[in-house]
Structures are given as C-alpha cells and as structure tokens.
Amino acid sequence: MAWRAFVFQRLLRLxxxxxxxxxxxRVGRHELLLVCVEQEIFIxxxxxxxxxxxxxxxxxxxxxxxxxxxxxLFDLRESGRAGQPGCYPVIYDGQWVGxxxxxx
Numbered sequence: 124m125a126w127r128a129f130v131f132q133r134l135l136r137l138x139x140x141x142x143x144x145x146x147x148x149r150v151g152r153h154e155l156l157l158v159c160v161e162q163e164i165f166i167x168x169x170x171x172x173x174x175x176x177x178x179x180x181x182x183x184x185x186x187x188x189x190x191x192x193x194x195x196l197f198d199l200r201e202s203g204r205a206g207q208p209g210c211y212p213v214i215y216d217g218q219w220v221g222x223x224x225x226x227x
Contacts, residue, residue, distance in 0.1 A: 128226040133219045140164065140220065147179040153224055155211065158199055160186055165199040166222050167208040178208065 132150050134157055144159040147169050154169035156178050171178055176192025183189075186199045202210035211222045 129223040130226045131214060131216060131221055131223050133216070133221040134166075135220055137215075137218050137220060143183060145179045145181075145183060147177070150222070150224060155222065156208075157220070158183065158188065160199060163199075164213045164220055165202060166211040166213055167197075167199065167202045168210075170208075171195070172206070172208055 134148055134155070135146060140159045142159060142161055144157070146157045148155045148157065156167050156169040158165045158167065160183070167178070169178055170176065171190045171192055173195060174190060174192035176190050178188060178190060178197075180191040181189045182191075188197045188199060189195070190197065197207055201207050211224070214221050214223050
C-alpha cells in the first residue's frame with residue numbers, strides 16, 4: 124500500500140461561522156461546500172452527485188439541503204453514503220476550521 128500525504132487547508136476562522144452558513148471553496152481540483160447547522164460543521168462536495176447543480180444555491184432547512192437543480196433533499200448527517208454528496212472530515216486548527224486533502 125502506498126503512503127499518501129495530506130495537507131491541511133484552512134477554510135474559515137471560527138468567528139466567521141454562523142447557523143445557516145453555506146460557503147463554497149475550490150481547493151485544487153476539489154469543489155467544497157462548508158455548511159454550518161447550529162454548532163455543527165459539514166464539508167461536502169459542492170456539486171450535486173446526480174444533477175451537478177451548485178448545492179450552495181440550495182435551500183437549507185435544519186440538516187436538510189435541497190438541490191436547486193432537481194429538488195432532491197440531502198441530509199447533511201448522511202453525506203458520504205450512497206446517493207449523497209461526498210463528505211470530508213472537518214479539521215480544527217486553533218482559530219481555523221478546514222479540511223485535509225491529498226497533497227498534489
């Protein structure tokens with residue numbers, strides 16, 4: 124098995140987070156969407172896995188994010204499962220929240 128290096132990528136300062144926040148980021152070839160629900164943070168693929176629509180433009184109700192392209196509801200707590208947007212682990216570094224992505 125080959126060893127893979129990961130790099131921490133800062134996305135936002137903790138003081139920038141608030142309930143209902145949807146913030147889109149492009150990090151290398153990764154299209155990410157950071158979503159804040161109450162005090163929980165989720166980082167998912169920014170594009171709908173079915174329609175390719177920008178999930179940042181979808182409506183957020185509780186943990187449910189509605190795709191603006193075809194109306195599919197995604198439960199952020201289920202991200203990463205079949206039919207759901209892919210997810211990334213949320214990493215905290217001091218006053219920053221971010222993600223670790225493969226280097227290169």
